[in-house]
Structure formats: C-alpha cells, structure tokens
Amino acid sequence: MIEVVNPTTEEVIGTVRAGTVGEVDAAVGRAVAAFPAWAATPVEDRVDAVRRIADGLAARADELAATMVAEMGTTSAFATKVQVPNPIAIARAVADVVAGGYFDGERVGHSLVLREPVGVVAAITPWNFPLQQMVAKVVPALVAGDTVVLKPSELAPLTADLLAEVVTAAGVPHGVFGLVHGTGPVVGEALAAHPMVDMVSFTGSTRAGRRVAALAAETVKRVALELGGKSANVVLDDADLGRAVKIGVANAFMNNGQACSAWTRLLVPADRHDEAVELAAAAAAKHVPGDPALPTTRLGPAVSAAQRDRVVGYIRQGVAEGARLAHGGPDAPTDRGFHVAPTVFGGVTADMTIAREEIFGPVLSVLPYSDEDDAVRIANATVYGLGGAVFSADEERALAVAKRMRTGQVDINGAAFNTSAPFGGYRQSGNGREFGRFGLDEFTEVKSIQR
Known part of the structure; x- marks a missing residue:
C-alpha cells in the first residue's frame, strides 16, 4: 500500500494500492478491448459524456478542493479559484471544439483529410496540479474516441479516485477509462513500454520525461511531454x-x-x-x-x-x-x-x-x-x-x-491564463500541446483519403 501524507500535518490521511505490472497489463487489455466500440460511438455521444464529466466535477468542487488541500498542500484559495475551475473550463472547451465540427474533415485538393482516434492512451500525471493535468489528458482522449489508462502521482492519488468516480457516473463504458495507482518505476514504466499502448501523455520532471520517451521509443509510440521550466x-x-x-x-x-x-x-x-x-x-x-x-x-x-x-x-x-x-x-x-x-x-x-x-x-x-x-x-x-x-x-x-x-x-502585463490556448514548451520543457483544439490534436491521427 502507498500511504498518502498530509504535508501540513505530516499525518497519514489515506492509502491506495500500489499497482503491479500485471495490473497494468490487465488495464491495458481492457482498454484495447473497449477501443473499437468507443471509437465507433457517435461523436455527439462522446461530447455529451465529456460535458457530464465537467458537470460532475462542478458538483463536487468543494470535495475536490478540500482533497487537494489535504493531500498536496495547495492553499484553499488557490484550490477554489484555480485547481478546480480550470479543469472544468478545460473539459468544456474541448467539448465545444468537437461539437463545432472538429471531426468533420476538410478538403485539400482531391483529398479528404480526417481526424481519427489514436488508440489506447497512457496518461501519467503529476501531483502539483493533479485534477487539471488529469483532465487535460483524459478528457480530450475520451472525446477523441481513445481509451485511457491513467497513472496519477502517488503523492496525490486521492483526487484521481474522485475523478474516476465522476467519469463512471458520467456513463463512460467499462474499460474505456482505467486507473492504476503506483510508482513511476513500476506502473509508469510499464505503461510507457507496453506494446499495446499507442500513445503516452506525460507531465512531470524533465528527467522522468526523458525516461518515458526512451521507453516509448522502443515501440515507436506517440509521446507528448509537458516537463519542467525556468520561466x-x-x-x-x-x-x-x-x-x-x-x-x-x-x-x-x-x-x-x-x-x-x-x-x-x-x-x-x-x-x-x-x-x-x-x-x-x-x-x-x-x-x-x-x-x-x-x-x-x-x-x-x-x-x-x-x-x-x-x-x-x-x-x-x-x-x-x-x-x-x-x-x-x-x-x-x-x-x-x-x-x-x-x-x-x-x-x-x-x-x-x-x-x-x-x-x-x-x-x-x-x-x-x-x-x-x-x-x-x-x-x-x-x-x-x-x-x-x-x-x-x-x-x-x-x-x-x-x-x-x-x-x-x-x-x-499580467494577462490572464487561457484554458483554451495551447499549453506546452520548447526544448527540454517538452513537446506537444494541451488544452483546446491544439491539445485535442495530440490525441488524434490524421488520415487523407484521395478520390
């Protein structure tokens, strides 16, 4: 078991099971099995599911804020003004992009260019913005038609449990979303290296990002990395x-x-x-x-x-x-x-x-x-x-x-953060983008059909 420690009181406030390589394999297997039906689900239904997730998060805003204060020490003011509202806004913005015709395709000469789901996505997320970073990966993946296995940080796993409850309550089918708690060297590396995972979306340190990229390269996975900064x-x-x-x-x-x-x-x-x-x-x-x-x-x-x-x-x-x-x-x-x-x-x-x-x-x-x-x-x-x-x-x-x-x-001049604008970095701050249309692009493949 992994103990969750309140960084303010230094007391244990909960535990989660430390996942194994076998549990990762089982979760990926369920995601693989669920992918065809979810990818074939009408876009409108996937959009509705994401909007229900956003509404579910809003309904549990106080509980989510209190959980993040307790498990990773963010202040109550920051939790209620940023840590909870931002993920809700991110989810709704992505739903709006898709509802606006994102998957309709476009003509390029005599070609029809389409966006399609990338497949099974491994989402590995950090502890500092736990809900925001989970939503920024899970929601665009789901609305794109991907299935997802999430590994949250072992320092802030309780927020992930609440998100899983919200996703289930939103009616997302069994296997489409999976959650495996655990450490990076065990669960994270197993996901990054898994041959049936099509994409890894990782947020964390640059050092860990290099390791994820190296493991994913063995099976030529798509990799999106949001890493460190020195702004x-x-x-x-x-x-x-x-x-x-x-x-x-x-x-x-x-x-x-x-x-x-x-x-x-x-x-x-x-x-x-x-x-x-x-x-x-x-x-x-x-x-x-x-x-x-x-x-x-x-x-x-x-x-x-x-x-x-x-x-x-x-x-x-x-x-x-x-x-x-x-x-x-x-x-x-x-x-x-x-x-x-x-x-x-x-x-x-x-x-x-x-x-x-x-x-x-x-x-x-x-x-x-x-x-x-x-x-x-x-x-x-x-x-x-x-x-x-x-x-x-x-x-x-x-x-x-x-x-x-x-x-x-x-x-x-202190302009406000924009949850619909692309978020991501140059050089060793990573590659790929999150939020809005640009974030959605990461979780889709591009197909051209000539006729």
Whole structure:
C-alpha cells in the first residue's frame, strides 16, 4: 500500500494500492478491448459524456478542493479559484471544439483529410496540479474516441479516485477509462513500454520525461511531454516596476512555488535592480507560510519532506554561489509541516545554479540586464522554454520582446491564463500541446483519403 501524507500535518490521511505490472497489463487489455466500440460511438455521444464529466466535477468542487488541500498542500484559495475551475473550463472547451465540427474533415485538393482516434492512451500525471493535468489528458482522449489508462502521482492519488468516480457516473463504458495507482518505476514504466499502448501523455520532471520517451521509443509510440521550466519575467525599463514585481512574485509563489510555468527569474534593468529586489522582498514577506486549509493563507507547504529538502538545498546553493539573500532562507519557518520560507535572491547571474535549474519551490531570483537585447539573451539562456512574461508601458514593444522569447507561452502585463490556448514548451520543457483544439490534436491521427 502507498500511504498518502498530509504535508501540513505530516499525518497519514489515506492509502491506495500500489499497482503491479500485471495490473497494468490487465488495464491495458481492457482498454484495447473497449477501443473499437468507443471509437465507433457517435461523436455527439462522446461530447455529451465529456460535458457530464465537467458537470460532475462542478458538483463536487468543494470535495475536490478540500482533497487537494489535504493531500498536496495547495492553499484553499488557490484550490477554489484555480485547481478546480480550470479543469472544468478545460473539459468544456474541448467539448465545444468537437461539437463545432472538429471531426468533420476538410478538403485539400482531391483529398479528404480526417481526424481519427489514436488508440489506447497512457496518461501519467503529476501531483502539483493533479485534477487539471488529469483532465487535460483524459478528457480530450475520451472525446477523441481513445481509451485511457491513467497513472496519477502517488503523492496525490486521492483526487484521481474522485475523478474516476465522476467519469463512471458520467456513463463512460467499462474499460474505456482505467486507473492504476503506483510508482513511476513500476506502473509508469510499464505503461510507457507496453506494446499495446499507442500513445503516452506525460507531465512531470524533465528527467522522468526523458525516461518515458526512451521507453516509448522502443515501440515507436506517440509521446507528448509537458516537463519542467525556468520561466523569465522580463520587466522593461518603461514598465510600472512596482506592479510588475508584485504580480511577478505572486506568480513565482503560486501553488506554493510548485508550478512548472512559474516566473522564477525576474529580469530587471541593472540601474533598478536594488529597487526591484527591495520590492520583491516586501512582496514575499506577505506570503506567510501557514495552514493551507485556512482561506487567508497564501503559502502552503511543499508536497513532501523530500521536496522540501530539495528546495532548501537549492537555497543553500544560491547562498554558496554568491547570490544575495534578500528575504527568507533555508531555515524552517514553522514547527510542523514541510514548509519552505518564501525566498528572494538578488544579484543573481545567469550561470548560477538557482538561475539555471528548476527549483519547484517559493524561490525567486532577480537578475539585472543592461539593455533589451541582453534581457532577451538572459531569458533564453536556459535549456527550458515553457512560460514567460513581459511588462512594458508599450504593449507593442512588449509583444516584440515576447516574440523573441523561446518559450511556449508569454503573458504580457499580467494577462490572464487561457484554458483554451495551447499549453506546452520548447526544448527540454517538452513537446506537444494541451488544452483546446491544439491539445485535442495530440490525441488524434490524421488520415487523407484521395478520390
């Protein structure tokens, strides 16, 4: 059995069965058997099933939010405003795309080009946005006519159980959706390597993504990877510095700093570096670690003791390499729970470890730049390319800089997240896209018929 630990209280709050290779094989077998009938199900019926899933999630919103607060430490406010509403919006948007004629086909000369289901999909999902990442894979796969075997993170498995109940209640036939709990080295690798799985959609670390891709390559599976990030928030010299820093700190610390697309590098003009560090430290001081179940708490714990220790190790590394600690530090801010102090470093250079590697905790690095070209150079000086931001008084200038950034998403002046726009990264942040029409493309094959 796998014990589920509340990262705030450090108490065991549940258990799930650790799946075996044999159970993976059985789940894949059921998915293979169920595929022909599900793929042949009228598109309208699949759309209706997905809409029932979205409605089911909405009906259990409070329970889903409370479960995520308890098992992975996201704050109550973030759970109710983001962790639950986003997946519902993602599901409804995908249903709308399909209902709008996605599978009708298009003419290309004398060819009819069609979209068809890819087959059996293995969905391997993370703990930081458990419901969102499960829905972003399971829902487009189901509406496309694929069958799915889901392996959620063993750190946040209880949310997956609730999703499974919602999918069953929505009338999805037996075998079309399967859930196997377990660890990555056992269940995850068995799914990635399984000869009857046609596609693997994985979200997690870049290291684990490389392993998934290598295993899947043995049977030439389709692979979609959403991996790590080290996103830059570029504040141009004409921007409202106070506003940009305030929004930037909130983004860097969202979900307790455990977000792959968080803007963890704040790039500011060199002559305003010290002012920016001071503003960032003041903003970070308002993110007081506490009980995430309380509605006023802005910063909860790391998901586990191991994750806390990893983040603290990076903070110590930053100090050792000469970055200036402006707020926070490695010391535990609470007596109980896997909390990390919200931390701001100034005087960071692009070659420092804290500026190059994904930390996945509430740690912000402030880097000075000399001019706009230097800012773009620093922003792109990473193996990642998932998210980013630009702040400027001139939106066209900001857009020009955004176009030069080698990353999958860029937000200008704090623009809101869009659950219908494509989400995914460049380089070692992965390949493929999620959400809306672009996400749906990943779960379909393209066929051309000439006549």
